[in-house]
Amino acid sequence: MRKTLLWNWTKFLGVVTVLTVSAHVFLSLSKHSAGPDPLPEEEYRLISPLTYQYLLNQPDVCRDRSPFLVLLVPVAPQEAAARDAVRRSWGSAARDVLTLFYAGLPPSGPQSRLQRALVEESKLHADIIQMNFMDNYQNLTIKTMMMMKWTATYCSSASYAMKVDADIFVNVYYLIQRLRSSPRLGFITGSLIRDGTPRRDPQSKWYLAEEQYPESSFPPYVSGAGYVFSTDLASRISWASRFVRMIHLEDAYVGLCLRVLGVRPVYSYDLFLRNLFEIQNLAYDRCSFARLVIANGFPPRELLHAWQDFAKGHASC
Numbered sequence: 117m118r119k120t121l122l123w124n125w126t127k128f129l130g131v132v133t134v135l136t137v138s139a140h141v142f143l144s145l146s147k148h149s150a151g152p153d154p155l156p157e158e159e160y161r162l163i164s165p166l167t168y169q170y171l172l173n174q175p176d177v178c179r180d181r182s183p184f185l186v187l188l189v190p191v192a193p194q195e196a197a198a199r200d201a202v203r204r205s206w207g208s209a210a211r212d213v214l215t216l217f218y219a220g221l222p223p224s225g226p227q228s229r230l231q232r233a234l235v236e237e238s239k240l241h242a243d244i245i246q247m248n249f250m251d252n253y254q255n256l257t258i259k260t261m262m263m264m265k266w267t268a269t270y271c272s273s274a275s276y277a278m279k280v281d282a283d284i285f286v287n288v289y290y291l292i293q294r295l296r297s298s299p300r301l302g303f304i305t306g307s308l309i310r311d312g313t314p315r316r317d318p319q320s321k322w323y324l325a326e327e328q329y330p331e332s333s334f335p336p337y338v339s340g341a342g343y344v345f346s347t348d349l350a351s352r353i354s355w356a357s358r359f360v361r362m363i364h365l366e367d368a369y370v371g372l373c374l375r376v377l378g379v380r381p382v383y384s385y386d387l388f389l390r391n392l393f394e395i396q397n398l399a400y401d402r403c404s405f406a407r408l409v410i411a412n413g414f415p416p417r418e419l420l421h422a423w424q425d426f427a428k429g430h431a432s433c
């Protein structure tokens with residue numbers, strides 16, 4: 117009798133020990149695989165698109181069609197001329213491509229004349245999406261996360277998305293051709309910056325205080341002028357932003373989200389190892405532009421002027 121009691125007690129202790137050890141192992145493993153800690157609620161609120169409301173939306177543009185490529189163009193509310201130039205050039209040049217503009221609130225507020233003009237323009241073209249955060253340079257990262265969330269929610273059936281500024285020359289023909297043979301998942305490409313470091317000089321446009329970003333370098337990222345990704349990344353980047361403190365450099369911020377996901381951005385070369393995403397300003401040249409995906413530095417008039425020639429002539433290069 118005594119013996120069985122002792123035996124049972126030993127067995128019980130044994131089971132408890134095994135359970136405790138496995139619980140420890142399980143916890144340390146899951147802690148390890150969970151990666152970084154989520155942001156405190158008030159820090160995530162600033163960047164989360166759920167904090168803001170749509171003032172203008174186009175929820176049905178991808179309902180009855182699955183575009184091959186969605187072009188996501190951040191613009192300030194007052195940049196009507198830039199939107200117009202994009203609509204009349206690369207924004208409407210190819211079938212299977214959808215172009216949308218993303219704006220925040222004008223500094224003059226939701227009752228301003230500027231806002232009324234934007235609403236009218238939106239009725240006419242049905243291509244403007246607006247949320248109620250203040251539209252300025254410091255808030256561009258909020259806008260990028262809004263574009264990611266929007267794509268994940270309303271246009272995840274598209275194969276690829278491209279974030280591209282309005283003053284960029286986009287050779288959509290060549291881009292589509294390149295994308296036809298690109299990976300369909302976990303893919304992001306552009307002008308790759310491998311060794312970016314935060315600027316600590318307060319006079320710099322790219323200044324980043326050490327309290328905001330203590331690390332001495334950035335993980336690899338693609339320049340914000342124009343980058344292309346498979347649309348599965350839109351929801352994954354949105355998810356990853358729960359773990360990444362907001363910095364106003366939107367492209368470096370996306371790079372930090374990619375690090376959380378373990379996704380490496382890739383460089384786009386042609387056969388001659390030329391960068392296809394040219395972020396330097398280049399003078400327009402029909403046949404050299406035929407072999408590029410983007411070129412930088414095209415205000416509305418220059419863009420329209422160059423495009424007139426390019427649309428007619430690029431095929432003969």
Ligand SMILES: *[C@@H]1O[C@H](CO)[C@@H](O)[C@H](O)[C@H]1NC(C)=O
Binds near residue numbers: 255
């Ligand atoms: C960014 O937008 C939020 C929401 O409108 C606003 O509270 C904040 O002041 C803006 N940031 C800057 C630097 O303007």
